[in-house]
Amino acid sequence: MRVNVTNLTFGYDYRTVLKDLSFKINSGDFLAVIGNNGSGKSTLIKCMLGINKVGPNQIFLDDVDIATYKSFINIGYVPQKFDDFNYEFPITVNEILTASNISNITEDSKLEILDKIGILELQHENINNLSGGQLQRVFIVRSLMNNPKMLILDEPTVGVDRKNVEAFYKTVNELNKDGITIILITHNIHESNANYSHVLSIHNGEGVFQEVERGDDE
Amino acid sequence: MILADAPFIVALFDYPFLRYALIAGLIMGFITPLIGSFVIIRRLSFIADTLSHFSLAGLSIGLFLINTIGMDFIGDPLYLAIIASVIGAFIIEILRGYYQNYKEISMPIVMSLGTALSALFISLSGGWNSSIYNFLFGSLLTVGDEYLAIISITTASVLILIIIFYKQIVLVSFDEQYARLVGIKIGRFQFASTLILSLVVSLSIVTVGVLLVSSLMIIPVAAAMKIGKSFRNTMTISIIFSEISVIFGLWISYELDIPPGATIVLINILILVLVVLINKIFVSKRIKQAQKEIQTK
């Protein structure tokens, strides 16, 4: 999926968070977004997903203005926080994934994704009994359902143990090789084995966008 | 009411009104926890109470129009309760849009309006009488064909809607943001579910009365939540609890000659207390077991 952000300015109430931000990536690119706490990284992707409402002519996905978007189903999104999820009522991992399977991928593909992310054995667990890192991985699995053309990951591996972090980025790199565009927000860009092609560094709401040499991917 | 000279089972065969009451109770006992689950997940437990108080306004206006003004063509004040409940739901939705950050403000406003209107029209129609007693505590023992037909159709339609839109309902209930992302129209959805809720609330007034409607929806689910392993499992358990309370509630009400609404809800509470206690005992047993295992190692 191609992404074109042009002169994006966005703020909450009276404070401007993003100032005249522009960047452009192509299908199959891998963008790492970095910046200090509160610099506006999460705000940027919430704008791209229509969660924060922005005016027309600022964000285009596959050359379509998102102001006209009705569904973002072809974007997999792992939010930084899961505050919006209603916990406490019993529901299993499988039940929430089945409900999320809007584009009806097969049971086998679902199991395959669960296995890839390493939580196949948690399928029938009640969501409320999972640890933070396990829950994070459930939402990672969900972002991979519905055949995404782009993945937006907001610090997806916070709370995930090191072994699984490595496995996760290996999967992300593979998906990227298959042509899925990746946007990854991260704080430790050097620690992860993510094979990114572009870096957007946000500082005080202003962005510096760079293309970088891709690694050989191990 | 009748004296319990025959055992309940025999009486069920002898008296059609008891059979009607049981069937109506079982139908409402099925649909209310089903709706109640989604109400609880969305943290709207208070909405049922609000709507039932608003329905009471409809009932009182109905009573006034029929008894005092003489508009007999209305037939059953229940129809006005349904209309009032739907209107109440609309007002709640409008107010919720109006106070974006304090959505719950809409509830006390609508509830007090409903209560005030009820008081006004109850006094206009001659004050306290047996119909009002029935509104407050239910009149399961006097239901007729018409009521059975209405609740059967409603329950069947709601069940079909839940089956068709199961994925969407679960997504919107558990994770509204994700539901929005995948393109589910939340506004429309909310509207439809409020409408259904108001319908079920006004219909269950006949079963347990205005004062107990929300407990019929909430308590079986509250008990099931504590032991359910999955979403479906929890819903099933809540329906079983609810049906148990209907059967035994009606039985005890027949034997002791007290309003069934009260006994049904009291049994629901009893089940809740038992579940909480048994759950506690289980947990502490498991911990003791684990401690023993550690000591023997």
Ligand SMILES: Nc1ncnc2c1ncn2[C@@H]1O[C@H](COP(=O)(O)OP(=O)(O)OP(=O)(O)O)[C@@H](O)[C@H]1O
């Ligand atoms: N919903 C909101 N309402 C008002 N202000 C907000 C809201 N969300 C974020 N902000 C503010 O916008 C600024 C950017 O927040 P944002 O969450 O985008 O930062 P971030 O770069 O993702 O930080 P972090 O690394 O901590 O995740 C912060 O100053 C924050 O306080």
Ligand SMILES: [Mg+2]
């Ligand atoms: Mg953030």
